[in-house]
Amino acid sequence: QVQLQESGPGLVKPSQTLSLTCPVSGVSIRSETYYWSWIRQPAGKGLEWIGRVYNTGYTNYNPSLMSRVTISVDTSTNQLSLSLYSVTAADTAIYYCARGPGRDSGEAFDIWGQGTTVTISP
């Protein structure tokens, strides 16, 4: 059973860097041909795809965030990471990690973590 669990600080100051990790269990990132994504959702609003990463480190990003974001994988610890730089209050949201999208996940986000709330505030 594949499981994802986001973790990181719940409060980040404006202009600083938001850093989250997502350990993956039940599947090896190194040996399986899946992409892994980060998605966020401001309170009461819709979903926004941030970007995805493959086990080689290959990435695709949302153009609206590309200049401020880095997504990476660590195959030795079987986890993916998100770094969002120079944050503002507009980055306050629930952040989800998810498997996909890609050919082996039906071109969809087929498994999601439970999400972690990040607030940007002094």
Place this chain on the structure above:
Amino acid sequence: QSALTQPPSVSGSPGQSVTISCTGSSSDVGYYNRVSWYQQPPGTAPKLIIYEVSNRPSGVPDRFSGSKSGNTASLTISGLQAEDEADYYCSSFTSSVTWEFGGGTKLTVL
């Protein structure tokens, strides 16, 4: 403002059918069959219910079905049940090699 347009809300009585639309463009929904749908009850993470326009993951009831015509994808829920009350989101691959979501539709079971 979301690139994919969904109605903010739909409603139906138990046993009825409802359809939620997701309108994009020829650069996303209209060109690729990489449209998926997600169900999100309050306070929970989204759950995949339809992938590649019309395929259901294992465990998703066949009351949920998906289709596409031109630039618009649709999710139909037949035999509405109280447990179907949730927010529903569509998603599509784009020609820019990105993924976008619709703004979400709140389903109310009357």
